[in-house]
Amino acid sequence: MQTVICMKWGRAYGADYVNKLYSMASRNTSRPLRFVCFTDEAAGLLPEIEVLALPHVALPESHRWRPWRKIALWQPQLSDLRGDVLFLDLDVVVTASIDPFFDFRPDETYCVIENWTQPGSGIGNTSVFRLRVGSHAEVYDVLMADPEGTVRKFRNSQTFVSRTISSAAFWPAEWCVSFKHSLMPRWPLNFVRSAPFPVEARVTCFTGHPNPDEARDGIWPAAWYKRIRKHVRPTPWIAEHWR
Numbered sequence: 001m002q003t004v005i006c007m008k009w010g011r012a013y014g015a016d017y018v019n020k021l022y023s024m025a026s027r028n029t030s031r032p033l034r035f036v037c038f039t040d041e042a043a044g045l046l047p048e049i050e051v052l053a054l055p056h057v058a059l060p061e062s063h064r065w066r067p068w069r070k071i072a073l074w075q076p077q078l079s080d081l082r083g084d085v086l087f088l089d090l091d092v093v094v095t096a097s098i099d100p101f102f103d104f105r106p107d108e109t110y111c112v113i114e115n116w117t118q119p120g121s122g123i124g125n126t127s128v129f130r131l132r133v134g135s136h137a138e139v140y141d142v143l144m145a146d147p148e149g150t151v152r153k154f155r156n157s158q159t160f161v162s163r164t165i166s167s168a169a170f171w172p173a174e175w176c177v178s179f180k181h182s183l184m185p186r187w188p189l190n191f192v193r194s195a196p197f198p199v200e201a202r203v204t205c206f207t208g209h210p211n212p213d214e215a216r217d218g219i220w221p222a223a224w225y226k227r228i229r230k231h232v233r234p235t236p237w238i239a240e241h242w243r
Helices: 015-027 067-074 099-103 137-145 147-153 157-164 179-183 212-217 236-241
Strands: 002-008 033-039 050-053 084-088 092-094 110-114 124-132 176-178 203-205
Touching: 002 015, 002 067, 015 033, 015 092, 067 124, 067 137, 067 157, 084 099, 092 236, 099 124, 124 157, 124 176, 124 203, 137 147, 137 157, 176 179, 179 203, 212 236
Parallel strands: 002 033, 002 084, 033 050, 176 203
Antiparallel strands: 084 124, 092 203, 110 124
């Protein structure tokens, strides 16, 4: 049994994002799948998705509904989950088998993307990570001991995790790509070329805008004065896989 988990809170992403993520994970594994969504709103989720309440994490109000909520996954106990779990952000597109994420360096307790914009700095991007439940509880404990001080000290939760965990393994670079940083043609070619299909990738991550549906349709929400650079052509391959 392979366990894939995700988190949904607030209104940034609807139930359709979770349902599509479940469908992509199901199509791209050859093994039994347990799919868990930690959420504060289960309406609209497919019955095949196991729903659990958002795990507790104490955060300043200014950060309560930001990605810092992911730190709750590092607590010593996480419902009845055991062993290795694969976390996927809601705004990813799975295009190939996820089984290798479970097979990669099986002795490692934490595997993550090397952040595309900070190569060589030891910073992981937590859009896709594998965690052995209960390991590295120091991440959760440090935040709980001083929530205000921690969010002041670190610019984001990914940097905090990377600087707190003593050891982490990065996925092979070709497995997880960024739509914006790995695939988008550079300006001004982004006005005439669509982002190519990532042949070697397993997961394409959409950090910020455009989201998968926006990139699919060729829409990049941005202030008018930013649209001279922020433009995306319709990307047909997203529709084939993001479903």
